[in-house]
Amino acid sequence: MIELTDVRKVFPARRGAAEVVAVDGVSLSVADGEFAGVVGPSGSGKSTLARLVNLLERPTSGRVVVDGQVLTDLDDDGVRQARRTVGMVFQHFNLLDSRTAAGNVEHPLELAGVGRSERRRRVADLLDLVGLGDRHASRPAQLSGGQKQRVAIARALAARPKVLLCDEATSALDPASTTGVLDLLRQVRAELGLTVLLITHEMAVVRAVCDSAVLLDRGRVVDGGPLTEVLTRPHSPLAAQLLPAPAVAGATGDLLRITVTESAPEGRVLRTLAGELGLDVEVVGGSVETVAGHRFGRLLLSVTGDDGRLDAALQRLREGGSLVERAVPGDEPAPMDAHDDPDPAAPDGRVVPHLLDAPEVQR
């Protein structure tokens, strides 16, 4: 279990640059065994948040509880001990080049004072678990990116943590290795009962493995929850990132944006519009995906019929449990990393992305 309460991290002013409020009053709760994602644009505070969970960074204020232990109440020695309950996996693996795969996995066990024969046994089990039972003697330079990340995951699991933090763990990998590493993370979560907090800018990763997610913007949580709830929440900025609405530009006719769910599938929507109401319907764009084990989608439909029939259609679909709205050009939220205008208020010309400036999510 991870519980953050009103956590703030302010990096002090340095060399003429103003102080940076990297995390600004975040409260967050991740249950035992949950796979939670943290998403947000570059600079929104995701990595800092991960480092606050295992106190690699001490919060400026607020409370951090992991596995029932209040980490923010501990002194530095206590934190070093408690950090063993939290494994961490990084984007660039951070393996020791001079050591073999087995030597890398063994390293944290040596530091923890585990005896030699016990170390050897655990290393063998861990390398088997991550599918590298035949690569004990390989050095990082002899391994692919996906294999290096498997070694890093085995190393993170060596001290038998309760919580695994993954900071962009698949961002340096090709699609096939990404799928393999995500499958492995899901497998170890299930087999070891881990709680996983996964920092990523890749929505496909969240869709593939997470039960829940929060969206950070400028150090604050602006949206979040179980994905099955988020995706059916009207005007959710996180849902807009997870399943972007199809673009309206160039489409003609009256446009409807439909959120497809298992209880309101696209087949029923189309039957209602075309079959029951006799409207001309064309699918302009969209996609249907499996998210958190459930089927969700966003479709943009062009519907032709007089205004009265369109209003009747909207009402009928809503009565049937569909999330549906009229779509107009320009109402799609910007994709997450598309902000490239430097913020005029940023003291050092940094790019500060403003998700909330997207029209659909203006509050």
Ligand SMILES: Nc1ncnc2c1ncn2[C@@H]1O[C@H](COP(=O)(O)OP(=O)(O)OP(=O)(O)O)[C@@H](O)[C@H]1O
């Ligand atoms: N050690 C530090 N000292 C000063 N400022 C920092 C430090 N670490 C992070 N920051 C600043 O805190 C803000 C949040 O950074 P952070 O790396 O947590 O964001 P992020 O969402 O992980 O970004 P990215 O996706 O680009 O990795 C940024 O403005 C960053 O410049």
